[in-house]
Amino acid sequence: MAELTNQDRALVRLLQEDCRLTNQELADRTGMSASVCWRRVRALEETGVISRYAAIVDPDAAGLKxxxxxxxxxxxxxxxxxxxxxxxxxxxxxxxxxxxxxxxxxxxxxxxxxxxxxxxxxxxxxxxxxxxxxxxxxxxxxxxxxxxxxxxx
The missing domain is CATH 3.30.70.920 (Lrp/AsnC effector binding domain/regulation of amino acid metabolism (RAM) domain)
Structure with a gap:
């Protein structure tokens, strides 16, 4: 993937904050159409910019003291x-x-x-x-x- 665009950066920031956002929510927050948003997220995944999605677990709550x-x-x-x-x-x-x-x-x-x-x-x-x-x-x-x-x- 070439240099990240401003739209790519906005998508990455939003997904880092909450990866459970729907494609429509992402599109609305970035001012893209749903289809363009979906293609951009897919490209970020395929090029490895987004390598995976995960839940962030609180170590104390999980008993890792x-x-x-x-x-x-x-x-x-x-x-x-x-x-x-x-x-x-x-x-x-x-x-x-x-x-x-x-x-x-x-x-x-x-x-x-x-x-x-x-x-x-x-x-x-x-x-x-x-x-x-x-x-x-x-x-x-x-x-x-x-x-x-x-x-x-």
Whole structure:
């Protein structure tokens, strides 16, 4: 898809706010006809600008009271080891986000669990068991200042 148009940006902003809006509601709010609106949304989906739709769940209401930023440095960084580690991270439901960054440590993960016991199980059964994991540090999140999933389009 070429550069986003103003209409595309308006659609993306509205859908980020409430993805349950009907096509007619989107069209009305953006000043487009329903058919043009439908084609624009479809194009945004097909080109991957909109990759999926999801419900945003409140972690406290879902019982996820333990939140931490976990920093992992790998002891070995050959391609096969990194690939295996990242695949395993991708399968862990406790890991909501994982970022590879420059410098040290190698990976930063947002981890959410019910409580400290759940985190200890995650640590013992996953991180501690990976021979490629060299060092782990954890910073407990004591207060959420800002948490949003809307991109500034």
């Amino acid at each position: 333990f939140r931490a930023m976990v920093h992992v440095s790998l002891a070995r960084t050959d391609a096969a080891t990194v690939h295996s580690f990242l695949e395993e991270v991708g399968r862990r439901p406790e890991v909501l986000q994982c970022y590879a960054t420059s410098g040290s440590p190698d990976y930063h993960m947002l981890v959410m669990c019910r409580d400290l016991d759940d985190y200890n199980r995650f640590y013992d059964e996953f991180l501690f068991e990976r021979s490629c994991v060299g060092q782990v540090s954890m910073h407990l999140i004591v207060k959420t200042v800002k948490s949003d999933v809307k991109l500034p389009v």
